[in-house]
Amino acid sequence: xxxxxxxxxxxxxxxxxxxxxxxxxxxxxxxxxxxxxxxxxxxxxxxxxxxxxxxxxxxxxxxxxxxxxxxxxxxxxxxxxxxxxxxxxxxxxxxxxxxxxxxxxxxxxxxxxxxxxxxxxxxxxxxxxxxxxxxxxxxxxxxxxxxxxxxxxxxxxxxxxxxxxxxxxxxxxxxxxxxxxxxxxxxxxxxxxxxxxxxxxxxxxxxxxxxxxxxxxxxxxxxxxxxxxxxxxxxxxxxxxxxxxxxxxxxxxxxxxxxxxxxxxxxxxxxxxxxxxxxxxxxxxxxxxxxxxxxxxxxxxxxxxxxxxxxxxxxxxxxxxxxxxxxxxxxxxxxxxxxxxxxxxxxxxxxxxxxxxxx
Numbered sequence: 638x639x640x641x642x643x644x645x646x647x648x649x650x651x652x653x654x655x656x657x658x659x660x661x662x663x664x665x666x667x668x669x670x671x672x673x674x675x676x677x678x679x680x681x682x683x684x685x686x687x688x689x690x691x692x693x694x695x696x697x698x699x700x701x702x703x704x705x706x707x708x709x710x711x712x713x714x715x716x717x718x719x720x721x722x723x724x725x726x727x728x729x730x731x732x733x734x735x736x737x738x739x740x741x742x743x744x745x746x747x748x749x750x751x752x753x754x755x756x757x758x759x760x761x762x763x764x765x766x767x768x769x770x771x772x773x774x775x776x777x778x779x780x781x782x783x784x785x786x787x788x789x790x791x792x793x794x795x796x797x798x799x800x801x802x803x804x805x806x807x808x809x810x811x812x813x814x815x816x817x818x819x820x821x822x823x824x825x826x827x828x829x830x831x832x833x834x835x836x837x838x839x840x841x842x843x844x845x846x847x848x849x850x851x852x853x854x855x856x857x858x859x860x861x862x863x864x865x866x867x868x869x870x871x872x873x874x875x876x877x878x879x880x881x882x883x884x885x886x887x888x889x890x891x892x893x894x895x896x897x898x899x900x901x902x903x904x905x906x907x908x909x910x911x912x913x914x915x916x917x918x919x920x921x922x923x924x925x926x927x928x929x930x931x932x933x934x935x936x937x938x939x940x941x942x943x944x945x946x947x948x949x950x951x952x953x954x955x956x957x958x959x960x961x962x963x964x965x966x967x968x969x970x971x972x973x974x975x976x977x978x979x980x981x982x983x984x985x986x987x988x989x990x991x992x993x994x995x996x
Contacts, residue, residue, distance in 0.1 A: 670765045670995050671790030671825070672988060673781055674750045675810045676798045676943065678773030679740030683730040688722035695773045700809035703872070725946075732949040743771070745943035746798065748976035753985055761996060766790055772810045779817035785825075792826045792995055796988060798942040800839055801882035802832035803868060830991050834882040835889055838986035842979040843886075843939050844893040850971040851935070858935035858969065860900055860926055863887045865940040866947060867905035867914040880915055886939055906938075906956075907947050923956045927963025934960050937971040942980070944973045 680691035696702055696713055734744045746769050754767035766788050770781040785793055797810040811829055818824050833839050851858070865883040873880045887903040894901065906919035919936070926934060936956060938948045953970035960968050974980030 667789050667791040669763075669789040669791070670992070671782075671785035671788070671793040672753075672765060672767045672796060672992075673778075673785065673793060673814075674746060674753075674767070674769040674796045674798060674984075675778060675814070676742060676746045676769070676771055677806065677810075677945070678771035679742045679945070680726075680729060680774060682738075683726040683733055685722045685726060688726040688729070689718055691774055692722060692725065693718055698773075698805070698809055700812065701805045703869075728946055728950045731954070732946060740945070741949065742943050742945040745975050746771075749798075749943070749981060749984060752976060752981045753988065756981070756985060757988075765992070765996065772813055778810070778813040779820075782814060782817050786821075790825060792828075794828045794830065794988065794991055794995075796830045796984070796991075798984075799940070800832060800836075800942065801834045801865070801879055801886060801940050803879035803882075804872065804877050805868070807832065828991060828995075830987055832878075832882055833983075833987050834886045836983070836987060839983045840886070840889045840893055842974055842983040843890050843937075846974055846977060846979045847890075847894065847937055847971055850937075850969075854935070854969050856933050856967040856969075858933045858967070859931050860902060860934050861896070861971075862902055862904050862919060862922060862934070862936045863890065864904050864906050864919045864936050864938050864952060865915075866938075867908045867918070869910075870913045870915060873915065883915075883940060890939060906951060919952070920956060920959060923959045924963055927960045927965045930964070932965055933967035934965055935969040935971055938973060941973045942984075943975050948973060 678691065678695065681687045693713075696717065702709055702713075729740060732741055733739075734741055737744055750767050750769040757765060757767075766785055768781045768785055770776050770778045772778065782793065795811065795814055797807045799806040799810075802808075814827075818827070863886075865886075868877065868879055883905075884903060887901075891898070891901045902917075902922065904917050904919040904922045905915040908914040908918060923934065923936075936952050938952060941948055948970070957968045957970070974983060
């Protein structure tokens with residue numbers, strides 16, 4: 638495909654050829670394509686105030702907490718934001734990337750983006766620009782969209798890094814991008830990567846990663862839990878497809894690996910508050926397995942594109958303790974795809990498909 642010019646002297650047209658602009662025309666940069674990788678977010682530090690700011694933004698999102706505001710606001714501001722930042726700050730400190738002074742989610746998302754850009758650069762040149770953002774915290778979605786526009790991107794592919802669609806994850810990331818677009822006089826054309834929970838490239842990447850991780854263990858797990866982030870059951874009943882997407886990923890991955898239902902089990906973690914969440918719960922399953930005599934256990938979290946607090950601390954530390962203190966003898970947490978070759982392979986396959994027609 639012919640490269641389209643991106644100077645103030647010419648303007649691309651539909652056929653792909655450049656036409657001259659009038660001498661007095663203001664400078665224009667366009668004709669490029671942006672790819673914006675979007676993940677959940679991370680606090681800017683582990684002390685009280687950075688943690689409070691992050692939790693306030695996250696827990697104020699109506700997509701995340703759908704409880705009536707007159708019930709939720711007093712609880713959030715008078716109780717949760719007073720006590721929770723200190724506790725969660727200690728958890729974050731245990732997994733913090735001290736070299737870069739940032740959460741691992743930020744480190745990994747940056748690396749995924751840089752690797753993807755390096756892979757596609759020989760083929761696409763500088764016509765496609767890659768960037769990344771966090772829904773909560775920094776770098777924020779609005780500033781990165783503006784940065785892509787400033788580099789001449791008049792088409793932008795948004796990539797929510799959530800294989801399974803959920804309103805509190807995929808939808809809220811897009812909400813934030815659309816809010817930014819609402820302020821722009823000249824909006825770019827946009828596409829959003831759909832959920833890729835059943836994409837063959839994603840399933841094969843997960844299977845390859847799991848096989849490699851299991852091969853490194855000095856034991857063979859009797860049971861492997863396939864743990865996804867939880868969600869209030871009410872959201873499912875309102876029509877959120879998340880549970881179905883998780884179940885399909887679990888089934889396809891189980892079939893790819895050749896595991897039985899008894900050995901490879903679906904669970905949900907990270908519940909919050911008194912309401913019923915998607916079941917079975919990961920922590921209760923871990924405790925029950927230990928109590929029933931299971932001696933070796935592994936957990937994998939395929940719904941997370943990158944390791945974060947919910948995997949490195951909740952699964953690998955908290956649930957490890959539940960199992961070992963309950964009578965278990967061998968425990969392993971199998972890493973997320975992260976910025977591994979397999980992980981970037983899966984993202985590349987999805988991005989390439991969604992760029993079709995633009996490149």
